[in-house]
Each structure stands twice: as structure tokens, then as C-alpha cells.
Amino acid sequence: MKIRRLPVLHIEGYKEQSITTAPKEFLKPEHVYIPTLLPSPMDVKVEVGDHVLLGEVIMESRGRFPYPVLSPISGTVTGKVKKWYPSNKMSDMLEITNDFKEETVDTFKNLDPENMTREELVEIMKKSGLVGQGGAGFPAYVKYSTTEKVDMVIINLAECEPFITCDYTCVLYNAQLFIYGFRYLLKAADCNQGIIAIKNKDINAKVIDYLTPLLDSNMRIELLEDVYPAGWERYTVETISHKTYKALPIEAGVIVSNASTCYSFARMLKEGIPPTVKYLTITGDAVKNSGNVLAKIGSPILEIVELFGGLKEGHNPENTHIIAGGPMTGKSMFFPDFITTQTLGAVIFLENKNKDKKQLECLGCGRCAERCPSFLTPVEIKKELAVGNIEELKKLNVTKCIQCGLCSFVCPSRIDLTYSVGKAKEMVLRLGRK
């Protein structure tokens, strides 16, 4: 079947600066902070003063697909504080003080995945609170407990945003563990076809060389074009499986998981440690050294940045973005004292030399419409949003926007199209719910 070609764009990667050195470790924070309100409101299971073990359930998310939140360290709950969350919002957080004993709960110890059934694997995934670490943070067990027939599991190693190299590092330094985890992800999906989707670019050659001899007979590597947004789930699924779908990839018989998710799953099965660590890229112009770090979830970013020599002296905060996430879709933060989460892949300290340049009027070049991977016309959406025409916005399919940022990226007049389309999408969704 011939597939439609989604509009994409090659974007300069800037990835070299963060992969020249081996990843550092930040596994012994004094305190960790676990948000109780974000990304969704949580039912807190522990009190201030309680002693918690590593992997103990401290919160449970509410909502349609509940998942537990585990303590990343062993220690004492010492209080409730307000801290910044990587979406540039403040949240109440539980502060846990480390006793550096790393006492772990028994739930995940001595697992024998070889003799576990599919259901048991999904069950342990659910207990571990594993969420998709690519960014969306969708609980992983929901995907794998499907009743549909799964044709293939795709591990997304595209990492299509510039600057970020956390998945690359994760796989490069843990290739065997990664494949081990992938083997049981395939088992958890009851599927016999595993695909690692990676971009076809020079710096990835090393990873491909490492992985190739380790692959099982039912796994293979598929190369994606070096374009943005190649890591978008729909792009990956459509280019690899040649099938389209409406809402979820499972409609095409595909499950997509991020490489870091796979790594966390593997660590849990092999070493008995639930998903409490995450590779993170620290890079940008305003930080002294760039690189990757394996950090405990809930660690304060400022302490991690100290590992890289801290921020450069003389950088001007008024000209510098702190981006939580990638430069295309991430959020810029007011203050650097926020914490890491399961879904945070990078923190970029990016100087913005053009912040005083004005937005011009729309020239009407139509480049935003040409480049939209969801086939929207951002410029028209912006116009309709300005007059608040909801009916027209619905007809323009704003809910299909994936906030990839390409429309703002290509706009020669620096118009904040992505933001406008995002607002329009929110507006339509909010009214739809009423």
C-alpha cells in the first residue's frame, strides 16, 4: 500500500556537544521531590515523618488509567514544599530525605522473566508505575494490556529534537540491558516482531554497530530519515508499518515505546530496581560543560548542573532560556530550581540573541501550511482564533495539532503560530467536554 508522505523538515541537530564525554551519575541526592499535583492530581499514601523504602508506593494517580508513583530512594518523608515542575508551573511536592541505604522493596526482587507469563509481565509493569518516557507520560501497562493482536513493537530511538541525546546515551552505554528489556517487552505484547527505529545519520552509526550483533532473530533495526518530527509516533508507525491509524497505533497493530522506557523495564527485570532513574541531557550555551547524566527521578536540576561545572559566569538570565525538554516542544522555565521527572529528557540552557526582534505581519508565504505534519493551516487557525470562531476552528481540525513547533520554526516573520494553534486546540477541547 502506498502511504501518503507526511511533510517533514531536516533540522540541524546540534547533538555532538553532549556526546563527547561518558555519562555522569547523580544517584545520591540529599533530597528528592515528588510532585503531588502534576502531571495529574495524586492520592498521597504516606504522611510526613514516614519512613519509605526505594520502590514503595507513595502516591497513586487518579484518572482513567491510574498508576502508582514509587519512591526513588529510601529515607524519610520530611515535608511538603512548593517547587517548580518542568512545565513551568509550581506544584506541591513531597520532600524525601535520603538515608543513602538504598533499601528496596521486595516486589521487584528476583524476578524470573523467562518463566513469567504475558499477564505477569504486564502486571509488574503496572506495579512499577512505568510511564512512557518519551515525553507524553502515558502509563506503559495500558498499551501492553491490549486485547488486540500486536503485529510489531517499535522502540522509538529517533530522538528527533535537536540537542537531546539522552536516549542515544542510554542505549549506547547499556546496549545489552536494552536488548534484554526489549526481549521481554515483546513477550509482554505477545508479539514476534521487534523493530528499533533510529534516524539514519552519522552520529547514530555507533549505536547501530553496537546493537546489530546483539539483536535476537525477531528484532531488526529500521532507519528513519534524518528529519523532524521523525520521532513522532504517527510518523514512525506509518513509515515502518505502512499502515495508517486514527487515534492510537494499536489500531494498526503496533505498540510504540521509547528507548528509555525499555531500559527502565530491563533494569527492573534484571536488577530488581523499579523505574526510578532516567538519563538526562544537560546542554546549551550557558552551561559550562555539556553531557548526559543518569539521575534519580525527583532530583533538583541545580544540583545536577553543578556536576557539569554549573552555569557560565556572566550569562544574562534575561537573554537565556532554560528549556525543560527539547528546543522545539519544551517549556522555558522562569527559574532553574525545578526537578527531574520520568518524562524529562533534557535541560537546555540556550542563549537567545534574537529576543528583541519583532514579529512581523504575516507575509502569507504559506510555509506553515506546507510544513505541518498534521496537514493543518496554522495561519488560518490563528486568524480564526483572533475572532473566536469556534465552528470554523473545528472545521480546520485544530485538535489534530501535535504541537511539534514546525510552523513557528519555519515562519519567516517569527509569528508564534504553534502557541496560537495550541490555544485554539485547548479552546475546542474545552468546549467539546462541556
Added chain:
Amino acid sequence: MATKYLVTNAPYLRSADHGRSTHTVMRDLLIGLSPVILFAIFKNVIMVFIKGTYVSVLQAIYPLITLIVGPLTSALIEMLCLFIMKRKEITKFSDLLEEVKNGFGFFPGLFIVLISPVYINMWVLIVSIAVGEVVGKMLFGGFGQNIFNPAIIGRAFMAFSFSNLIGVSCFDPSMNSYLNAYEASVVDAVAGATPLIRYSTLTDVSYVGAVEPFGNLLDFFLGTIPGCLGETSFLACLIGCIYLSVRKVIDYKVPLIYVSVVFLNTLVAGLFMGQGIWYPTFQILSGGLMFGAVYMATEPVTSPKTNLGRAMNAMMLGVLTVLFRLVGNNPEGVATAIVTMNIFGLVINRYVVRVRVDGKLDKNEIPGLVIFLSIFVLIFIYNIIMIV
């Protein structure tokens, strides 16, 4: 409290910071226009000096003067309008200059000069530029808001309001303004100064009657024929078109489709009339067709925003140009067609936007497409019948 870091909306990388801003687009447009401008200077100033047929030096360099005065006039008028419109926001003179810089005010004036006769009366030119700039651009709110191409509004105003002055040289009332000093001494025997004006007076279409008075078709291609200042050279427009397409300032498909449709339409009509291949070739090489197709039909502000929309627009422009030029017997067919499609382009834009949703045709859109195609085919056939 610590200083806040800079917070803006994602994405934090913009191609506008890496050599693709509106200013670079406009600079490219100017570079893309340069073959046309240079050829106009070559033909109307340098050649005149070489042949030495000028009456006064002022007459010889008059095209140069208009090329300077035109853009300046329109930039000044834009500055005045901006000052009136935004006087609450503008406190310093540098703010005003910044606004003018971001409004690209000199382009309408430059375009109007290029599509006006060589020896146009200076006051007619200035008034037309003022009208084009104010009515065509600033009344809509300035750069990016205009519905019509301001240059064509100004040119149309010139054609309607000064119809007795436009064809008369400002140096010698007995001379034709389309002919430069050198051409006037050579082709003065010809009835009708430009090929299209002559063509519109012909009762019997023939190669001898239409083309031969001005040389052969190669002259048409190179542009060594009488006509508006910047419009005569197909070659110069083609060079500009290639540059602009490579730099992705314009969509090459628009001129390609536009010119092809005119060619096809006149080819079929010509065949019915028993004319050879020269007839459609004459039609695409003469008048402002190539200039209009490359520099005006592609003007982004007034074109549809999607690929399909632009293609539909260009198809319609093709048949409308033939309709106005040959059936309506109006040498300004290109300008009229572009103004017309500026209006219907809005309709197409509105409607093609929805065609694009999901990247495929929506069932609801098929009636609209069918209507569009039937109008196109109807005009195409009507043109043929009327011309024959």
C-alpha cells in the same frame, strides 16, 4: 529574589534566525527583480545613449529617474500613513523608520514603475503610486493585510483615470510614451506602439501583421520590443523566476501553470483559426504576461496559502488573461486577471484550506472542486469560440 530567566513560547529555534526571515525573502525578491531592472536600464537608457537619438539628456535618463522616484514616493507615503495610523505607538523617529523597514513600502512603487510606460508623465506616476499605496495597501492595514496587489491597483487607477495621458510621452505630446527615444525613431510608422496595442486593433490576425513590425519572435523573447519599462523581456523574467524559485521565494508552479494555460488556450484557438505555433508563442511572449506571472501572481500576501490553492489560482489566471486580453480586447489583460483573482483567491483559499485537512480530499469539498473545474473549462471553451 533571583532574576527570572527568559520565558517565551516554544519552539526556541527559529529558521528566521538562521537566514530565512521576511527581510531575507524581500532582499531575495529585489535580487530576483534585478535582471528585469537591469534590462530595462540597458534597453531604455544605455541603448538610447549608444544610438544617440535622444533629444535631451533628461529624456535619456528619464527611466532611471522614475526607477528612483517611484520607490521613494511609495516609501514616503507609507511612512506618512504609518505615522497617522500608529501615532499613539510611535514616539521616536526611529520607531517610525523601523515600521517602514518592516512594511517594505518601496516595493509597490517599484512595481508600478516597472509596469508603466517608459516616458510616463511624472505626476501621473506619483498620483498612481499614492493611490496604489494608500487604497491598495494602507487602507487594509498595511503590509500583510492587503487583499489586492497594491501595484496593480495603482496601475489600474492610472489606466482608468489618465487614459488620455498614459499613452503620451511627457517630452513630446506627439510621441508615444511606450516607445523610448531610440524606438521612436525606428518604429514610428507602426500603428499601435506595443505588440498588444497593435494586436487589439488588428482585424485580421496574421504573423505579418502582429509580429513582423517588431522584428521576430526572438526579439520578443529577448525583450527588444516596445512596451512597459520592465515587462518586455521574457528572458529577464525567466532568469528572475529561476533565482526566486531556487531561493524558494516563489512557487515555480504558479508561473509555469499560468503561462502553460495561456499557451494551451491560445494554441487550440490558433489551430482553429489556422494559425501556426507562432500564435500561442506570440501571446505568451508579449505584454506583461511573464512579468505578471513571475512577480505579481506569486505575490504571497494576496495568493492562496496552500499548494493546491495556488495551482487553482494560476489555472484560473491563465484562462482569465486570455478572456480579458483576447476576447475583451484589452491589452492590460494580465493586470485585470490578477486583480480579479485576488478576490476569487480569497474564496479558493478559504475553501482549499479545508481540502488540505488530512492531506486528502474531503467528500464535502468535491462539489466545490467540480464547480471550479467546470468554470475553468467553460471559460477555456468560451475563449476558443470567441477568438475563432
